[in-house]
Amino acid sequence: MKLCLVLVLLLGGSASGDIEKRILGSTECKKDRQYHVQIESVQGGRSCGGALLNTRWVITAAHCAGQAIKVKLGLNNDVSIFTKAFSLMKGNSKKHEQTVPVAQQHAFKDEEGKLHDIVLIKLNEDMSAKTPTIDLHSGECSRPPPKAKVQVGGMGQAKTGGKPVKEVRCATTEISACGENDKPADAYHSDETTTMCAHRPGVEACFGDAGSAVEYEGHLHGIIVSDPVDKCANQIVMLDICYYMEWIEKTMKEN
Structure with missing residues (x-):
């Protein structure tokens, strides 16, 4: 991800201006995380x-939506260049980049009307049934225990205005205790029942990684809500998907 494993590089002979913050220690996802999507506001920024x-629904952080957005799908799909070319000729490429209005974005509000930093997005068109998706729990869902290894990934930049990342990056971090200030932005409600954290030396969530999935034992278990701007966050704050499972199933069924 630009889960920036931000370590100090000592590169002899390299000018300091040529050293760009980048993912270190994380790897190209290859065949992993093929369900990843990129979300950009139509207005930019x-x-x-x-x-x-x-085939129809995307999940991300609520602060990533709330306005017209572009949803880019199939960024890491394991298909050949010939398959991609055939898809383009058939006109399927428009499905892989859809502009979704606010009316199709369903953010979570609790019984007291407080907004949580999680949203379901209904696409304009169904993706192919062959498009990779992430698994949700079909039965009991429980939070990963402390020190459990979870997989994170994304395409974030080290800072606002940084160089675009062209590939989805993957890394592993560990569930840890949240600090007093580890929570979503003030506009969103959170407490110990909804929020969890992860920490591993060198693994950081960067600008553009918010909304990305946290995977544990092959299932979606979290959504990154850390939203750093000028530097990356080593303590990664996430919402616990188990808390929202009933809402997810109900929202997709009723809309």
Whole structure:
């Protein structure tokens, strides 16, 4: 992800201006995280990740939406260049970049009307049934225990205005205790029942990684809500998907 494993590089002979913050220690996802989507505001200035749940629905952080957005799908699909060319000729490419209005964005509000930093996005057109999706729990869902290894990924930049990242990056971090100030932005409600954190030396969530999926034992278990701007965040703050499972299923069924 630009889960920036931001370490100090000592490159002899390199001018300091040529050293760009980049992902270190994370790897190209290759065949992993093929469900990843990129979300950008139509007006510009906002970039996030997300995950495809099924042929019609995407999940991400609420602060990534709330206005018309471009959803880019199939960025890491394991298909040949010939398949991509055939898809383009058939006109399927428009499905892989859809502009979704606010009316099709469903943010979570609790019983007290407080907004949480999570949203479901209904696409304009169904993706192919062959498009990779991330698995949701079909039965009991419980939070990963402390020190459990979870997988994170994305296409974030080290800072606002940084160089675009052209590939989805993957890394592993560990569930840890949240600090007093580890929570979503003040506009969103959170507490110990909704929020969890992860930390591993060198693994950081960067600008554009918010909304990306947190995967544990092959299932979606979290959504990154850390939203750093000028530097990356080593303590990654996430919403616990288990808390929202009933809402996710109900929203997709009723809309």
